[in-house]
Amino acid sequence: MGGWTVEQGRAAALPVENIDTDQLIPARFMSTPRSEGYGPFLLYDLGHDADGRPDPNFPLNRAEAQGASILVTRRNFGAGSSREAAVYALVDAGFRVVISPSFGDIFSSNAVNNGLLPARLGPEEVETLLSACPAELHVDLDALTISGPGGTHAFELDPVWRQKLINGWDDVDLTLAHGPEIAAFEATRRTVAPWMWPA
Amino acid sequence: MTATGNRSSERRRNGPRNDAYDQTDRKMTAKMSPRTTLDKLWDSHQILQRADGASLLWVDRHFVHEGSHHAFARIAEKGMAVRHPELTFGVADHYVPTSGAPATDDIARMIRTLSENTARHDIRLFGTDDPRQGIVHVVGPELGLTLPGLLIVCGDSHTATHGALGAYAFGIGATEVAHVLATQTIWQKKPKRMRLAVEGTLMDGVSAKDIALNWIARLGADGGRGHAIEYAGSAIEALSVEGRLTLCNLSIEGGARSGMVAPDQKTLDWIKGRDFAPEGADWDRAAEAFLSLAPDDGAEYDTEAVLDAAEIAPIVTWGTSPEEALPITATLPDPSRAGSEAQAKRIAASLDYMGLGAGRPLDGTPVDQIFIGSCTNGRIEDLRNAAAVLKGRLAIVPGMISPGSAQVKAQAEQEGLDRIFIEAGLDWVGSGCSMCVGMNGDLVAPGKRCASTTNRNFRGRQGKGARTHLMSPAMAAAAAVTGTITDVRPLLKGRA
Incomplete structure (x- = not known):
């Protein structure tokens, strides 16, 4: 996964609360190998009618949303399951940033692990951005700012996640560098709490 | 309920510690500031902490x-x-x-x-x-x-x-x-500590599921965001281990990273003798360590909330988020009375998806089917609670009862619960996630309304277009025998 610092792109508005992971990708698509691409599954049931035809009124199906890399949406985005497939669907559909007043906890971790920024802004600022869409936005991970037609907003992001997005770190390699500390910890744990190892 | 939002702890942190420090030097431990259960678990799993605040934790x-x-x-x-x-x-x-x-x-x-x-x-x-x-x-x-x-x-x-x-x-x-x-x-950043206390005695017919949906409805589906919850108080102490498992299971539906109950004698009695539990001298050492996980007197939390158990009625979700839940005695919300345009839009969209009318009573809403099972409510006690309602009665809508495990299934059959379910006209099936998530093909058909003991009423969760109402096993059983979402309490009168 490559890191990034600035995303300049089109923002699409999805003015809905509680977009959960089951909506981001319905369960029936999840046995698909990732190599086939998850983009077409994104918000499938919200964006299609009962016969599988795209609903032209669904915000992400409109012409102005095509090619968007930034999604602006209401509170509690990504609540629900731990399915990383919800993030794959967003990333494979071309998104690099989601802006919302709040995010599902596991979704946020999964997003950062895939280079997708979950940027938190206050509810009023999100409403401002929603009314400004479609718009070109400039997202800066160094400055932690989102700039667009309505001005510049400072967003919240855990500093650990910020570094990870910028560096595109692979945690496994980082962790393996701590091999001796892990081994020492394990040895102690086996001594003080041997019952932790199942029989 | 009273909540003190995100009060920052003034307690000084002692910096990174490791397991050896924590568990072998009792004198040092005794001098440390009072710790919560999360603090103790965190400290005993932290291998190292980076300068940026990320901790590397050991996974057992x-x-x-x-x-x-x-x-x-x-x-x-x-x-x-x-x-x-x-x-x-x-x-x-x-x-x-x-x-x-x-x-x-x-x-x-x-x-x-x-x-x-x-x-x-x-x-x-x-x-x-x-x-x-x-x-x-x-x-x-x-x-x-x-x-x-x-x-x-x-x-x-x-x-x-x-x-x-x-x-x-x-x-x-x-x-x-x-x-x-x-x-x-695993790399983690320490979550905030939340104490959610439930004090007092639950009414008959009210269970752990109702406690969980109650707090989520009050604090919101993101109310626990960034927190690890420690459930405490007399009503939690009185809960069975099965009830505690249900309560902690639903923590994520309120946005929390995790939920915990400090181990007590009830926990130990429940674990002892299980297949992989420690035995003999190991058990004695382990039991002592287990009980020491209770929060210290004076331990501080970032957020605290208190619920009165006596005020909790059987609760049912009406919308498409677990926060959209109401006591069975309530009427459905009206978008025209919402506090904001966004809220009005959310309520209207949820009512529309669920095929419900604003302002109507929740009690009496007809259902097409019921489902009892899942990691939330598929344990033996859940099945006993459903059986207490179903015994000698006939379900007037179809339904499926899926035990949470093959062992739960065997125990239920030993107790004769399967006969109660089958005689009521319900399907007694195998164990798995089943109709909670529908990945195995057990789905609720589009537009059908299901009274379900599961954990998510999300759009399309139980199948495309499916309408899910979350509730306790007893309430789902009541829905089976009446064909409607209804208060189970009158149906329990005169029964054990």
Whole structure:
């Protein structure tokens, strides 16, 4: 996964609360190998009618949303399951940033692990951005700012996640560098709490 | 309920500690500031802390299931081995057929892939033909694999369930599953500490499910965001271990990373003698350590909330988020009375999806079917509670009852509960995630309304266009015999 610092792109508005992971990708698509691409599954049931035809009124199906890399949406985005497939669907559909007043906890971790920024802004600022869409936005991970037609907003992001997005770190390699500390910890744990190892 | 929002703790942190420091130097421990259960679990699993605040934590148990195929593919790409297969356990649950219909090719492939991945890495599997198979969050505690003081992860959001025994347990995504497979560790930032106390006595017919939906309705589906919840208070102490498992299971539906109950004698009695529980002298040492996980007197929390148990009525969701829940005695919300345009839009959209009218009473809403089961409410006590309502009565809508594990199924049959369900006209099926998530093909048809003991009423969760109402097993049983969402309490009068 490559890191990034600035995303300049089109923002699409999805003015809905509680977009959960089951909506981001319905369960029936999840046995698909990732190599086939998850983009077409994104918000499938919200964006299609009962016969599988795209609903032209669904915000992400409109012409102005095509090619968007930034999604602006209401509170509690990504609540629900731990399915990383919800993030794959967003990333494979071309998104690099989601802006919302709040995010599902596991979704946020999964997003950062895939280079997708979950940027938190206050509810009023999100409403401002929603009314400004479609718009070109400039997202800066160094400055932690989102700039667009309505001005510049400072967003919240855990500093650990910020570094990870910028560096595109692979945690496994980082962790393996701590091999001796892990081994020492394990040895102690086996001594003080041997019952932790199942029989 | 009163909540003190995000009060920052003034307690000075003592910096990174490791297990040796924590558990071998009792004098030092005694001098430390009072700690919460989360503090104790965190300190005893922290291998190191980076300058940026990220901690590397040791993982004691890692559960994998069919959905873990992305993570296995990832370590295969890197040519990596599973670091500690003896601490990793596979359980087939998400895709397992439960209603007797044969698996489709796709479903069979998912189950086969789990078998192949676990066999390749020498991981113990509780597969479809194992008498200990079941839903991972039922099986772990049931087998004594889940113990107090453990750090437990699984690529499933309901992993918080295991916290009911005093473990620090949380769900993770595929990238993190791959990381745990490869290293037996995980990078985390410490969550905020929340104490959610429930004081007093629950009314008859009110259960752990009602406590959970009650707090989520009050604080919101993101009300616990960034927190690990410690459930406490006299009503939690009085809950059975099964009830505590239900309560902790739903922590994620309120946005929390995890939920926990400090181990007490009830916890110990429940665990002792289970297949993988410590034995003999090990048990004595372990039991002492388990009880020491209770929060210290004076331990401080970042957020505290208190619920009055006596005020909790049976509660049912009406919308498409677990926060959209109301007591059975309430009327449905009216978008025209909402506090904001966004809220009005959300309420209107939820009512529309659910096919419900604004301002109508919730009680009396007709249902098409019921489902009892899942990692939330598929345990023996849940089945007993449903049976207490169903005994000698006939269901007037179809329904499926799926025990949370093969062991729960065997026990229910030993107690004769299966006969009560079958005589009521309901389907008694196999164990698995089943109709909670519909991955195994057991789906609610579009537009159909299901009274369900599961954990998510999301749009399309139980099938495209399905309308899910979350409630307790007793309430789902009441829906079966009346064909409507209704108050179970009158139906329990004169029954045990």
